[in-house]
Structures are given as structure tokens and as C-alpha cells.
Amino acid sequence: MTMIKDPVPRRVSRTNAEQQPTPSQPKHASTVALFVLATTGLLVSVITASLFGTANIGPLDVISTILRHVGLSQIAPAEPLPRLLDALIWESRFPRVLLAAAVGMALAVSGAVLQSVTRNPLADPYLxxxxxxxxxxxxxxxxxxxxxxxxxxxxxxxxxxxxxxVLLILLGGGRVSNPARVVLTGVLVSQFFTAVTSVILTVSGDANSTRGFTYWLLGSLAGARWQPVILTTLLILIGIITIQFFASSLDAFTFGWDSAAALGVNVTAARIWLMVLTAVTTAAAVAASGAIGFIGLLVPHAVRIMASPTHRTLLPLSALTGAMFLIWVDTFARTAFTPHELPAGIITALLGAPAFALVLRRAGS
Known part of the structure; x- marks a missing residue:
């Protein structure tokens, strides 16, 4: 006997299926929530970190000072501060906080890119x-x-x-196919220039200049001033936005370079562009703040735990998280041991060394 299928249940089933949320919807919703949370957190961090310092200035005064200087005095919630306190916020604290945000963005995004390009979970911008x-x-x-x-x-x-x-020359223009060679060549270049720096300091430096340079080398944001802050921030933002266009290529790299090429990615060109963009972005950050390590290692791994590992999500969330992280590290470094101020690079090293050991253990397991 021939069985005739009833079309009605099929329509009902189809309707029910359409009402079911797709697996990507909860993840999309959580990703949007993370973006909103991270953006809000960054704005709150910028304002709150500007409150910390030797002078006790209230949040409404800080907000009002910033609004007046950006041309929004009509909505300022408080009266103008005396000139000295106004300058303390606008010329000292606020540019320092913004520089910390920009440098944190640069280092976090550069770390995420290098971990994909080199296929090495321990990669850091200073690699x-x-x-x-x-x-x-x-x-x-x-x-x-x-x-x-x-x-x-x-x-x-x-x-x-x-x-x-020098790195690109040693790598033959970036066309090397072995990720381990990129890592080892980076270590070689790093050691060479470290040795050159030591020679210059030993031969030409006096006690005062050596002390000042060593302080800068440890990673300090104390010299933040508006003109270099604006230039550094523009360079970093241009680099990060351009890197975002390579998000799909970075996703393909996670499957291996041969698989990325099979998916239509020009692997050599993409690697060279990403390494150049990473170098320029990192150079802008280092030139403004000195050597602040481990942010490029810590932040991308933390974001991968919380959000989708796809780089279209990972890169901007790493930028926002890196900005918040360095803002609070620098705030702690300049206020926790008053009247002494620690370089921010010391704090990131103290936090990053245990995290590096954890990632190393997971990578080896």
C-alpha cells in the first residue's frame, strides 16, 4: 500500500523551525552586549581615571572641564575650575589617560594579529x-x-x-613559510638592537641621562602632551582600522597557510601587509610610551575566552579591552606609591609573567 505524506505537518514543522532561534543568535546577542559593555567601560574608565591624582577634584568638575575644552560648555554641569586645576586636568591627566588608551589598543591588536600570522599563541608585539x-x-x-x-x-x-x-630583509621579504623562523628571527633582531643600545649607553651616557632613558625604557606615560598624543592616536587608529580589513584573512590563517591559500587568500601579500601594519602601529605606541610588555599577550587571550574567536570580533574587542587595561595599570602605577611613580611597564610585567607561564603550559599540553 502506498503511503501518502500529509503536507500539513510539514508546514507546521517548518513554521516551528522558523520560530526557533538559530545557534548564531545567542552568540550575536552576547557579542553585541560585550561591545556595549566594553565601550561603556572605556568611557567610564577615561573619566574615572582622570579623577585620580594628588589634587582632589570631583567627577562633575572633570566632566565640565573636558566639555568646555571640546566646545560644549553650554552643557557643562559645574562651574569652571581655577586655572591651575583646569590645567591639571586638561594638560596633564586627560592626555595621559588618552595616551594610555591608544597605546593599550595598539599593543592588544598587534598581539592578536601576530598570534595569527605566526600561528604562535605566545606571540607579542615585541616579537x-x-x-x-x-x-x-x-x-x-x-x-x-x-x-x-x-x-x-x-x-x-x-x-x-x-x-x-632588518627583519624583513632577513626573512627574504616576508615570504618565509615557517612560523618558527619568524619568531627566531625576531628574537635575533631584538637581541642585536638591545646590544647596540647597551653599547651607546655605556660609551656615551652619563649617570643622569642613563637613569632617564632607563625610566623611559621601562614604559612610562608621564610625558604625555597633547601634540604627540594626537599624532600617536591618529597613527594607531589608522593602523587598527586598516588591520580590520584583513579580519577574514586572519581567520583563514588559523587553519594553516595552505588552507588559507586554498580559500583564495593571497597569503604572502596578506602576511607582509599585516606585519608592516603591526610594526607601524607598535612603533607609534613604543615611541610614545617606551617598552610596555605583555599587553599583546594577555588581552587577546582574555578576549578569546569571553567572545567569538573570529577576528572581526576579536580585534575591536581587544582594542577596547587593551585600552581599559592600560588606563587602569597606569592609574595604579602613578597613584599607588605616592609620591613615587612606577613605570607602567613594571606593572604589566608583574601581571604578565604568570599569565605567560599559564599560556605556555596550555600551549604545551
Missing amino acids: LGVSSGASTGAVAVLLLGIGGGISLSTGAFIGALVSFG
């Missing part, structure tokens, strides 16, 4: 030797007078790009 090159450029300007009077930050930026150029 490429950019930090050591920046140190050499800075000390060459400070002690040797190279560059005809250019600033220390400009010398650090040029030194970072030179070290990256």
Missing part, C-alpha cells in the same frame, strides 16, 4: 624586535645627537621601522 629598535633610535637621538635635533619619540619611531626593515 618582531620593534621595541628594541625603538630603544636604539631613542638613545641615538638622546645621547649621540643623531637626526639634527629631532625629538626622542621621532627617533624611537624611526628606529622601530629600521629594525622591522
Whole structure:
């Protein structure tokens, strides 16, 4: 006997299926919630961190001062502060907080990119030797007078790009197919420029200049001023936005370079572009703040635990989280041991070393 299927249950079943949420909907909702939470957290962090310092200034006064300086005095909730306190917020605290946010963004995004490009979960922005090159450029300007009077930050930026150029030459233009070779070559470049820096300090440095440079080298945001902060932030934002266009290529790299090529990715071109963008972004951060390590290692792994590992989500969330992280690290470094101020790089190293050991153990298991 021939069985005739009833079409009605099929329609009912189809209707019920359409009413069921797809598996991606809860994840999408949680991703949106994370973006909203991270954005709100960053805005709150910027305002709250500006409250901390030797002078006791209320939150409404801080908000009003910022609004007046950006041309929104009509909505300022408090009366203008005396000139000295106004300058303390606008010329000292606020640019420092913004610089911490920009540098945190740069290092976190660069770490996420390098971990994908090198396929190494332990990769950090300083893997490429950019930090050591920046140190050499800075000390060459400070002690040797190279560059005809250019600033220390400009010398650090040029030194970072030179070290990256040396890396590309040693890698044959970035076409190397072995991720381990990228890591080892970065270590080689880093050690070389570290040695050059040590030679310059030993031969040409006096006690005061060596002490000042060492403090900068440990990673300090104390010298934040509006002009370099604006320039650094623009360079970093341009780099991060451009890197975002390579999110699909970075996703493909997680399956291996051969698989990425099979998916239509120009692997060599994408790797070179990403390494150049990472180098420029990291160079801008290092030139402004010195060597602040481990953010590029800590933040991307933390974001991967909370959110989707796809880079379209990972990169912007890493940027927001990295900004918040460094804002609070720097706030702690400048207030916890008053009247002494620690370089932010010391705090990130104390936090990052145990995390590095944990990631190393997980990578080896």
C-alpha cells in the first residue's frame, strides 16, 4: 500500500523551525552586549581615571572641564575650575589617560594579529624586535645627537621601522613559510638592537641621562602632551582600522597557510601587509610610551575566552579591552606609591609573567 505524506505537518514543522532561534543568535546577542559593555567601560574608565591624582577634584568638575575644552560648555554641569586645576586636568591627566588608551589598543591588536600570522599563541608585539629598535633610535637621538635635533619619540619611531626593515630583509621579504623562523628571527633582531643600545649607553651616557632613558625604557606615560598624543592616536587608529580589513584573512590563517591559500587568500601579500601594519602601529605606541610588555599577550587571550574567536570580533574587542587595561595599570602605577611613580611597564610585567607561564603550559599540553 502506498503511503501518502500529509503536507500539513510539514508546514507546521517548518513554521516551528522558523520560530526557533538559530545557534548564531545567542552568540550575536552576547557579542553585541560585550561591545556595549566594553565601550561603556572605556568611557567610564577615561573619566574615572582622570579623577585620580594628588589634587582632589570631583567627577562633575572633570566632566565640565573636558566639555568646555571640546566646545560644549553650554552643557557643562559645574562651574569652571581655577586655572591651575583646569590645567591639571586638561594638560596633564586627560592626555595621559588618552595616551594610555591608544597605546593599550595598539599593543592588544598587534598581539592578536601576530598570534595569527605566526600561528604562535605566545606571540607579542615585541616579537618582531620593534621595541628594541625603538630603544636604539631613542638613545641615538638622546645621547649621540643623531637626526639634527629631532625629538626622542621621532627617533624611537624611526628606529622601530629600521629594525622591522632588518627583519624583513632577513626573512627574504616576508615570504618565509615557517612560523618558527619568524619568531627566531625576531628574537635575533631584538637581541642585536638591545646590544647596540647597551653599547651607546655605556660609551656615551652619563649617570643622569642613563637613569632617564632607563625610566623611559621601562614604559612610562608621564610625558604625555597633547601634540604627540594626537599624532600617536591618529597613527594607531589608522593602523587598527586598516588591520580590520584583513579580519577574514586572519581567520583563514588559523587553519594553516595552505588552507588559507586554498580559500583564495593571497597569503604572502596578506602576511607582509599585516606585519608592516603591526610594526607601524607598535612603533607609534613604543615611541610614545617606551617598552610596555605583555599587553599583546594577555588581552587577546582574555578576549578569546569571553567572545567569538573570529577576528572581526576579536580585534575591536581587544582594542577596547587593551585600552581599559592600560588606563587602569597606569592609574595604579602613578597613584599607588605616592609620591613615587612606577613605570607602567613594571606593572604589566608583574601581571604578565604568570599569565605567560599559564599560556605556555596550555600551549604545551
